[in-house]
Amino acid sequence: MKLIGLLGATGSIGTQTLDIIRNNPEYYKLVSMSSGRNIDLTRKIITEFKPQFVSVQEKAHCEQLKSEFPHITISYGNDGLIDAAVHSKVDIVINAVMGSVGLEPTLMAIEAGKTIGLANKETLVTAGHIVMDVAKQKQVPIIPVDSEHSAIFQCLNGESKGNVSRLILTASGGSFRDLTREELREVTVEQALAHPNWSMGSKITIDSATMMNKGLEVIEAYWLFGIAYDQIDVIQHRESIIHSMVEYHDSSVIAQLGSPDMRVPIQYALSYPERLPLQNGESLDLVKIGKLHFEEMDTERFPCLRFAYEAGKIGGSMPTVLNAANEVAVNQFLNGKISFLMIETLIEKALTHHQHIKNPDLLTIREVDTETRNYVHSLSL
Numbered sequence: 001m002k003l004i005g006l007l008g009a010t011g012s013i014g015t016q017t018l019d020i021i022r023n024n025p026e027y028y029k030l031v032s033m034s035s036g037r038n039i040d041l042t043r044k045i046i047t048e049f050k051p052q053f054v055s056v057q058e059k060a061h062c063e064q065l066k067s068e069f070p071h072i073t074i075s076y077g078n079d080g081l082i083d084a085a086v087h088s089k090v091d092i093v094i095n096a097v098m099g100s101v102g103l104e105p106t107l108m109a110i111e112a113g114k115t116i117g118l119a120n121k122e123t124l125v126t127a128g129h130i131v132m133d134v135a136k137q138k139q140v141p142i143i144p145v146d147s148e149h150s151a152i153f154q155c156l157n158g159e160s161k162g163n164v165s166r167l168i169l170t171a172s173g174g175s176f177r178d179l180t181r182e183e184l185r186e187v188t189v190e191q192a193l194a195h196p197n198w199s200m201g202s203k204i205t206i207d208s209a210t211m212m213n214k215g216l217e218v219i220e221a222y223w224l225f226g227i228a229y230d231q232i233d234v235i236q237h238r239e240s241i242i243h244s245m246v247e248y249h250d251s252s253v254i255a256q257l258g259s260p261d262m263r264v265p266i267q268y269a270l271s272y273p274e275r276l277p278l279q280n281g282e283s284l285d286l287v288k289i290g291k292l293h294f295e296e297m298d299t300e301r302f303p304c305l306r307f308a309y310e311a312g313k314i315g316g317s318m319p320t321v322l323n324a325a326n327e328v329a330v331n332q333f334l335n336g337k338i339s340f341l342m343i344e345t346l347i348e349k350a351l352t353h354h355q356h357i358k359n360p361d362l363l364t365i366r367e368v369d370t371e372t373r374n375y376v377h378s379l380s381l
């Protein structure tokens, strides 16, 4: 029996993780969880899964839930999020919160020796050098949940990284993959949220439309697998059937395929190194699909992927700036305050404005994150 701490239980990855726990009560038990502001769903999850510890974002929600569930420990805010991650009974933490707020709970969970199932890619983009160092020191496994990284993890299957010549990440291209720059000027939030293949939270769906999602994933892959940026390629693959590939130095390419269903990588992170049958999993019918397509990425139309490679290669505090600027800009777009193309403009301005810091410690990372958020807010007022 694995005892689970689930951060971001009310979100897209969170609720799919709960599906897996629900379907496999002999293997998994929810012990601690966090949610944000969705209190109705939090209440339902508490009632069904009976976790011992719950954290929410707001104090008022915490007080409300305490009165309804007097036998459960309920907390709130960033401290609550950390307490959910380090709960003494938890074996594995699935980090499915959105944004760099996931960084400190991840670090504290690693310090506490918990295995990490990582969906929250912003953690590694913001402070990959710190997270990977602590994980190495503590000998804590970080198992990827992001579909591309789970695919690469499965393709690597313990092979020496010295045998790898290239990682090939696939990108669906997102909602606007076939639009011209001119057409991108006019797109709406509703259109951006209509991802062709995946049903996900709103922030990552916008990241997918700007292709920043793939940029964040390149940096995520760099940290998870220790492969140089020049050996990480991205290609557009509009069907999202091949989730990513590894090319070895004997020219052999190993790919992981499957219908787009995030329960597969989530369950694999939970069951690793075993595999469990997936309830209602769709068997891949390649004959029905007929053709798979592969295209070059177009960083003229979608410069965010280029920004991410550049920030990743500079390293230090640059990826922190990239991530923080992106989080603020995407939020402004979702709130109708800026246009779609303004997202990339704000990120570029933040990157240009920032004075690079070489090997930032956690305190410096926090400062850079806050300063960047303030700067982007000031630009988009």
Ligand SMILES: NC(=O)C1=CN([C@@H]2O[C@H](COP(=O)(O)OP(=O)(O)OC[C@H]3O[C@@H](n4cnc5c(N)ncnc54)[C@H](OP(=O)(O)O)[C@@H]3O)[C@@H](O)[C@H]2O)C=CC1
Residues within 6 Å of the ligand: 007, 008, 009, 010, 011, 012, 013, 014, 034, 035, 036, 037, 038, 039, 056, 057, 081, 095, 096, 097, 098, 099, 101, 119, 120, 121, 122, 145, 146, 147, 198, 199, 200, 201, 202, 203, 204, 262
């Ligand atoms: N969805 C997907 O298929 C995939 C997602 N990912 C990554 O997984 C992570 C989660 O994505 P997704 O599930 O789509 O996101 P959602 O927006 O659906 O869910 C985010 C979760 O985090 C909670 N949350 C948000 N902000 C805060 C905060 N400040 N403090 C505490 N909790 C907070 C939300 O709470 P509430 O809703 O209650 O407010 C919710 O539970 C992201 O990093 C994303 O990039 C990676 C691959 C695929």
Ligand SMILES: CC(=O)[C@@H](O)[C@H](O)COP(=O)(O)O
Residues within 6 Å of the ligand: 146, 147, 148, 170, 171, 172, 173, 174, 198, 204, 207, 208, 209, 213, 214, 262
């Ligand atoms: C499901 C998943 O892992 C997402 O990160 C997905 O990859 C987004 O699709 P894009 O390939 O369009 O960014």
Ligand SMILES: [Mn+2]
Residues within 6 Å of the ligand: 146, 147, 148, 217
């Ligand atoms: Mn992904």
